[in-house]
Amino acid sequence: MRIIRTIREMQQQAEAWRRSGEVIVLVPTMGYFHAGHLALMRHARSLGTLVGVSLFVNPTQFAPTEDLTSYPRDFDRDRRLAEEVGVDFMFVPEAGAMYPSGFQTQVEVTELTRPLCGATRPTHFRGVTTVVAKLFNIVKPHAAVFGRKDYQQLMAVQRMVRDLNMEVTVVGHPIVREADGLAMSSRNQYLTPDQRRRALVLSAALDRARQVFAGGEVRSAVLIEGVREAIGKVPEVRLDYAELRDPETMAALERIDRPALLAIAAFVGKARLLDNVVLTPSA
Numbered sequence: 001m002r003i004i005r006t007i008r009e010m011q012q013q014a015e016a017w018r019r020s021g022e023v024i025v026l027v028p029t030m031g032y033f034h035a036g037h038l039a040l041m042r043h044a045r046s047l048g049t050l051v052g053v054s055l056f057v058n059p060t061q062f063a064p065t066e067d068l069t070s071y072p073r074d075f076d077r078d079r080r081l082a083e084e085v086g087v088d089f090m091f092v093p094e095a096g097a098m099y100p101s102g103f104q105t106q107v108e109v110t111e112l113t114r115p116l117c118g119a120t121r122p123t124h125f126r127g128v129t130t131v132v133a134k135l136f137n138i139v140k141p142h143a144a145v146f147g148r149k150d151y152q153q154l155m156a157v158q159r160m161v162r163d164l165n166m167e168v169t170v171v172g173h174p175i176v177r178e179a180d181g182l183a184m185s186s187r188n189q190y191l192t193p194d195q196r197r198r199a200l201v202l203s204a205a206l207d208r209a210r211q212v213f214a215g216g217e218v219r220s221a222v223l224i225e226g227v228r229e230a231i232g233k234v235p236e237v238r239l240d241y242a243e244l245r246d247p248e249t250m251a252a253l254e255r256i257d258r259p260a261l262l263a264i265a266a267f268v269g270k271a272r273l274l275d276n277v278v279l280t281p282s283a
């Protein structure tokens with residue numbers, strides 16, 4: 001597996017690969033790989049001839065109060081895991097090269113990034129779409145794979161690609177979970193064993209909502225109240241939001257008469273964790 005560290009080398013190599021007919025598939029990441037990342041890489045393999053992973057803890061998507069400096073990092077382990085799943089190259093740029101002095105351009109998807117995570121982290125998605133646009137220009141992928149755990153992020157990237165006529169196919173991948181249901185996340189690393197047990201309420205509450213919905217309940221307020229109640233009972237878990245939204249536009253939904261995204265975020269100790277499920281009415 002080749003490690004590429006400079007933007008210039010990456011762009012020249014990508015151009016050469018494209019000219020020789022390779023189909024490049026990119027998996028953008030912030031590293032500290034878990035089975036979710038590896039599943040995205042395996043899926044990427046089925047979409048093209050060359051799989052690349054970018055590893056960049058992007059400073060502009062963190063607010064000053066957030067965990068940029070403590071974000072878990074282990075390059076040697078990440079390199080080994082990526083190599084084991086057959087990744088062809090890793091692009092690992094320096095922050096100073098991605099954001100040299102004088103940098104001042106932002107890519108912002110204005111509407112669908114406002115609610116949910118955007119309400120709590122107002123500058124986050126602008127940082128994400130800007131860095132993803134840069135990565136697309138540098139790695140020149142034909143396709144890119146993103147996880148549905150970060151559902152709003154996936155939708156923002158798809159919207160950006162459509163709005164800016166980028167020639168990249170953005171593919172979503174299902175949420176990969178631990179055996180007990182917890183959605184995998186690099187930030188699960190922050191949890192103490194007690195918090196790890198308590199964090200299970202996130203996936204359990206979504207599961208319960210899915211059952212209540214399957215039993216005929218379609219009112220958002222009722223489904224959300226159930227989630228709030230379940231999470232409210234667990235010490236050390238503080239709900240940030242639980243909302244039902246249109247899965248594409250992120251518009252609020254009063255009732256589920258079409259597919260609906262039930263998304264939650266909660267603080268558990270030092271970690272802010274996300275989870276979601278799409279509820280689809282049967283025909």
Ligand code: AMP
Binds near residue numbers: 029175
């Ligand atoms: P990150 O390194 O956290 O920025 O994640 C890199 C990519 O992996 C993003 O597209 C995430 O949505 C995706 N991802 C992270 N955790 C999971 C998971 N548990 N299941 C599926 N995709 C995931």
